[in-house]
Amino acid sequence: MNGTPDFSPQVAEQAVQWLMKMQQGPLSPRQQNAWQQWLDAHSEHQRAWEHIQRVNQRLRGLSSPLAHAALNAPTSSSRRQALKLLLILGAGSAVTWGMREHNLLPPLLADYRSPIGQRRKIALADGSQLQLNTASSADVQVEGQQRLIRLLEGEMLLTTSKAFQVRTAQGLLKTEGARLNVRQFADRTQVAVFEGRVELTPDGGSPWVLQSARQLSFDARGIGNPVPLDANSGAWADGMLVAAHMRLGDFLEELGRYRRGQLNCDAKVADLLISGTYPLDDSERILDLLEISLPVKVKRFTRYWVTVESRA
Numbered sequence: 074m075n076g077t078p079d080f081s082p083q084v085a086e087q088a089v090q091w092l093m094k095m096q097q098g099p100l101s102p103r104q105q106n107a108w109q110q111w112l113d114a115h116s117e118h119q120r121a122w123e124h125i126q127r128v129n130q131r132l133r134g135l136s137s138p139l140a141h142a143a144l145n146a147p148t149s150s151s152r153r154q155a156l157k158l159l160l161i162l163g164a165g166s167a168v169t170w171g172m173r174e175h176n177l178l179p180p181l182l183a184d185y186r187s188p189i190g191q192r193r194k195i196a197l198a199d200g201s202q203l204q205l206n207t208a209s210s211a212d213v214q215v216e217g218q219q220r221l222i223r224l225l226e227g228e229m230l231l232t233t234s235k236a237f238q239v240r241t242a243q244g245l246l247k248t249e250g251a252r253l254n255v256r257q258f259a260d261r262t263q264v265a266v267f268e269g270r271v272e273l274t275p276d277g278g279s280p281w282v283l284q285s286a287r288q289l290s291f292d293a294r295g296i297g298n299p300v301p302l303d304a305n306s307g308a309w310a311d312g313m314l315v316a317a318h319m320r321l322g323d324f325l326e327e328l329g330r331y332r333r334g335q336l337n338c339d340a341k342v343a344d345l346l347i348s349g350t351y352p353l354d355d356s357e358r359i360l361d362l363l364e365i366s367l368p369v370k371v372k373r374f375t376r377y378w379v380t381v382e383s384r385a
Contacts, residue, residue, distance in 0.1 A: 210227060266287060370382060
């Protein structure tokens with residue numbers, strides 16, 4: 074299906090309810106008669122029923138979280154909602170991507186996600202490799218010559234020898250083969266190129282080619298100046314946080330991405346400088362090391378509310 078379904082969300086809900094009843098076991102004669110009456114009542118009902126039958130068949134071949142929820146959700150309520158959404162969207166068709174364009178679907182329904190504090194590697198169908206950093210999500214479309222990644226939130230590292238496009242909230246990236254890191258901030262996109270070259274086009278702006286070993290940020294207003302890769306660029310893919318004379322406030326803000334809860338920095342110590350290489354999988358150990366290397370103390374009010382302040 075390549076367009077908006079010609080039936081209402083209310084009819085979609087009714088079709089989903091009937092499908093779930095049938096999947097729970099054979100209908101009684103009375104239920105069978107009620108279903109037939111509903112089906113014959115309007116051509117809109119028939120269109121919805123034919124469509125949900127196709128959707129249900131296609132679910133088995135989908136690997137997305139939404140399809141998984143529709144098939145395996147622990148409660149009938151969540152399964153019904155997933156089925157209803159798939160019915161309206163066309164089971165992952167171009168309609169879904171059109172809604173992504175306008176931010177109408179949450180990252181929760183993305184093709185791939187990584188939770189807070191974790192990283193994920195994905196081998197794509199064309200041999201490319203996608204890595205997702207903490208709290209990140211992306212949709213991936215690899216069909217023939219069409220290769221597109223939509224970064225919905227967080228950060229990704231793409232290694233590919235093929236022509237690829239990456240869409241962010243601020244613009245479009247194109248490459249004929251590269252290793253690049255893309256991070257989605259609330260108001261800008263940051264791009265770092267390790268190998269190859271990338272053409273980036275801000276929404277409403279002109280294209281710009283970013284060469285290897287350079288990085289920059291861009292938004293709808295324009296493109297920042299390219300600068301050499303910094304020490305921490307892409308280090309997360311190896312499970313490391315690298316600081317080279319980094320402000321403590323900035324360091325803790327970065328570290329906070331990998332922890333649940335609030336990690337605060339007192340203004341009195343925010344400008345202290347820190348250098349070193351730290352393993353991201355043990356943020357508690359990193360906080361302990363701060364007390365050894367800097368004149369600070371770590372105050373843990375709860376596991377999810379931590380403040381770094383002056384030792385004095």
